[in-house]
Amino acid sequence: MNAESLDTNTITALVTDAVAAPSLHNAQPWVFRYVRDTGVIRLYADPERALPHTDPENRGLLMGCGAALFNLRVAAAAAGLTPRVLLLPDPASAELLAEVHLSGTGPSDDTLAPLAPSIRRRHSSRLPFRDEGIPAATRERLSEAARLEGGELFFPDPWHVRSILDRIRDAEESEALDPGVHEETVRWTRTKPSAVTAAADGIPGEAFGPRQRGTSVPMRDFAVGRPVPGRDSKAFEKNPNIALLGTARDEPVDWVRAGQALERVLLRATADGLVASITSQPLEWQDIRWAVRDPVSAMANVQMVIRLGYGPEGATSPRRPVTEVLDFV
Structure with a gap:
């Protein structure tokens, strides 16, 4: 062809x-x-x-x-x-x-x-995962996926994971004090299911996942205090598998490359039977982002926090009709 x-x-x-x-x-x-x-x-x-x-x-x-x-x-x-x-x-x-x-x-x-085949199977899962580690061979395949796109994937140790969770809580507190950020979250998230709203973008209520009970994993709470019909609370994994995706430089071209590296990692993870959720929440604040990276790691700029594991697949988020995003000239 x-x-x-x-x-x-x-x-x-x-x-x-x-x-x-x-x-x-x-x-x-x-x-x-x-x-x-x-x-x-x-x-x-x-x-x-x-x-x-x-x-x-x-x-x-x-x-x-x-x-x-x-x-x-x-x-x-x-x-x-x-x-x-x-x-x-x-x-x-x-x-x-x-x-x-x-x-x-x-x-x-x-x-x-x-x-x-993983493109249509990949969905962000904001549901509880099993408390189960990821084999070293699988981690290496994911790291190689990032390297193929010019990125780096780093699996922090338990101490660093706890620090990342603390930074996420810091980011949540900063968001609560910023009306502009709050308004954007409300604009792009719906507390009702997509079948009710018929929206072709944003995050529907069924994709929020349950509230966390007694544990903490790196996920943004899209409800931001709003009631979500039918949403309950569940205990999540106590020892989440966290990976940091980063790049050597931090310019616009590096962000495009980081997006390619992220998707290669997510598709590789899907093919290997893993589910994932991603968050940039602690990276959206310059005074918090620097603290997410590991000081002994060679990774210069963290671009995404990825939670990986074994568990149920997440709900499908809506997509705009392709006719809205594609034209021919």
Whole structure:
């Protein structure tokens, strides 16, 4: 298959897989454009879906777009195409994040296509996991997944995990005092199920998960004090498996790369029978973010906190129709 033979249905299918990616508050801050003459898919950030109080530098926005970009690469490889990616190709256009050249020739990444079945299976699980460790071989596969995308995955020791949980509580206290952050959380989360709200974005009530009882795992409480019909409380794992995803540098291109690394890790975890939830909550405050990293680790900039384990899969979050995020020129 070559670029000239790619029709509307093929491109639509690729982008449908791309937008299954996670994003901050499920805001889905991406736009795709297929240029017929060149066979190139362009990925743009959608500034209308930014969260200026929660994510003032757009770090989370670019990570979400990076995750969608990685899904696009996986879907393309599974379709027999070779995706060649240029990141931030136009310095004059900050919203143009990537150009993906698709062809049926050239060297291919054989590690991409096997991850395709995990795209639709991957859901954030904010449910209790089993108190069970992750085998060393599985951890190494996850770490290798991050390295393949220019990132680093670090599994902190129990002392560091407790420190991270403390930093999350610090972040929650800071959020409670910031009306702008509170308003954004309320805007992008719904206390009722998606079947009732019919919303195509944001986080529905069934995806909040239960309230934590007597334990603490690194998850944002999207209810922020609001009643959620039918929501109960449960005991979560006492010893959560936490991983930190980071990068050497901390520029916009690194955030896009970090998003790709994050999604590769999550798809690899899904393929290995793990479930996961992610949070950037303690990383959204500059006076807290620095304290999350391990001072003896070589990781310079933590980009995401990942909770991994064995347990029930999470609820499916809604997605916008692909016709809203894809156009053809």
